[in-house]
Amino acid sequence: MDEAAAAAPAQRAPVTIEQMQELVGHAFPGGTFTIEHWENTLFTEVMQSDPLPDGLAHPAYLFHAPLAGLGLGYGDIFTLCHAESAEAIRAGEYQWEVIRPLRVGETYRMSGEITGVERKTGRRAGTMDLVSFRIDMHEAASGLHAASVVNTWIFLRSV
Amino acid sequence: MELAVGAALPQWTLESVSGERMKLLAAILRDPNPIHWDPAEVARRGLGFRAINQGPTNLGYVTNMLMSFAGPASLRRLNARFTSNVFDGDRVVAGGVITAIREQDGEQLIDCDVWLDGGDGTRAVAGTATVALDAAAQARLGHRVSAR
Numbered sequence: 001m002d003e004a005a006a007a008a009p010a011q012r013a014p015v016t017i018e019q020m021q022e023l024v025g026h027a028f029p030g031g032t033f034t035i036e037h038w039e040n041t042l043f044t045e046v047m048q049s050d051p052l053p054d055g056l057a058h059p060a061y062l063f064h065a066p067l068a069g070l071g072l073g074y075g076d077i078f079t080l081c082h083a084e085s086a087e088a089i090r091a092g093e094y095q096w097e098v099i100r101p102l103r104v105g106e107t108y109r110m111s112g113e114i115t116g117v118e119r120k121t122g123r124r125a126g127t128m129d130l131v132s133f134r135i136d137m138h139e140a141a142s143g144l145h146a147a148s149v150v151n152t153w154i155f156l157r158s159v
Numbered sequence: 160m161e162l163a164v165g166a167a168l169p170q171w172t173l174e175s176v177s178g179e180r181m182k183l184l185a186a187i188l189r190d191p192n193p194i195h196w197d198p199a200e201v202a203r204r205g206l207g208f209r210a211i212n213q214g215p216t217n218l219g220y221v222t223n224m225l226m227s228f229a230g231p232a233s234l235r236r237l238n239a240r241f242t243s244n245v246f247d248g249d250r251v252v253a254g255g256v257i258t259a260i261r262e263q264d265g266e267q268l269i270d271c272d273v274w275l276d277g278g279d280g281t282r283a284v285a286g287t288a289t290v291a292l293d294a295a296a297q298a299r300l301g302h303r304v305s306a307r
Contacts, residue, residue: 043187046180047219048173052231059226059234060219064188074190086192087204091214093240101232 014159015082020117020129023081027113028133032140033069034107035061057102063094065102066135066149069110081131081155092130092152100139100146107140115150127157162300168255168271171224178210178247185213198247212245217284221273224253229269230293239273239286249278255288266291 035057044051044058052058067074083089102108112135119129132152139146160166181195193200194211202208218239225234245251252275259270268289275284292300 039187042183046184046187046216047223048177048180049219049223049226052226054232056231058219059222059237060215062237063215063218074192091241093238094214094218096234096237098234098236101234 015084015129015157017117017119017129019082020119020131023114023131024117025113026080028070028072028111028135030109030111031069031071032107032109033065035065035102035104037104040104055103055105057104057106059096059098059102061102062096062098062147062149065108066110066112066137069108069137070112070135077133077153081129081153083155084158088156088158090125090128090154090156092132092154093150094152095150097148098146099148100144102137102146106146108137108146109140111136111138125154125156127159129155129157131155160300162257162260162269164257164259166257168224168228168257168273171220171227171253173220173251176212176245176247176249176251180216181210181212181247184216188213188215206244207246209246209248212247212249214241217241217245217251217275220251220253221255221275221284221286221288224255225271225273225288225290228255228296229290230296233290233293233296234288235266235268235291236289237273237286238288239284241283242285243277243281243283245275245277245283251278251283252276258287267297 040057047058047060049058112133114133116132121127130152132150134150137147185195195213196210198209255271255273257269257271261268268291271288273286273288274282277283
């Protein structure tokens with residue numbers, strides 16, 4: 001690539017709603033996540049909580065563990081959802097359902113997919129795509145369903 | 160407290176949100192977004208002048224409030240959305256109000272509206288939750304809840 005081309009701002013085609021809707025049903029690669037004692041100790045401290053009894057992990061792991069267990073970084077989701085920049089993303093709604101409390105030392109198997117895409121227009125934010133994805137957590141050893149999360153992230157569009 | 164629809168849950172208060180803990184969580188989550196550790200970047204984006212707390216931590220504060228009320232393994236459901244930012248040094252208060260008391264599969268469930276209010280009283284998190292009162296919570300609250 002020559003220097004002029006390298007210096008020019010990237011020309012990005014507008015992301016169409018049709019492109020986004022093609023993501024619905026996209027299955028994430030599965031994976032596992034183990035809640036390690038050391039990490040739960042630090043994570044619980046971040047949450048300003050006293051250590052929980054009986055080997056319980058802090059429930060805010062329901063944000064961290066599902067994504068980490070799928071092997072997905074934030075950047076992976078940004079790319080998949082055609083984020084215009086890291087600044088053009090907002091947290092939307094989070095839905096957590098807990099069937100079995102999360103425990104330190106337990107390994108969880110994750111499976112998940114994109115479940116919905118909706119395009120909206122806000123007065124201040126303009127055009128945005130609301131992308132929802134569901135991740136199910138099962139205890140790896142027992143196979144029992146532990147929790148499910150549905151996250152909705154908002155991708156702001158300049159179109 | 161009285162266990163009845165409309166009753167307020169005991170509040171959970173943090174006098175000062177910690178910027179150092181934001182940095183620690185950014186490392187744990189491998190979250191590269193500098194708004195959680197670089198006030199200059201927050202200012203550049205026109206979002207304020209102090210580091211912005213991570214959303215999961217704000218949800219964590221709400222779950223702390225629920226666990227203090229109903230027990231450490233009590234959370235059954237939480238639906239929440241973020242309505243404003245919480246900043247380094249803010250005082251935050253998590254609260255809730257009971258919207259229903261019911262029994263399901265042998266558990267006494269409490270449905271609630273929940274929230275987290277930031278430094279100037281601005282609502283930072285709004286949502287709903289369901290908790291199952293554990294035995295210790297039932298004993299502490301003085302009686303077993305009856306579904307109604």
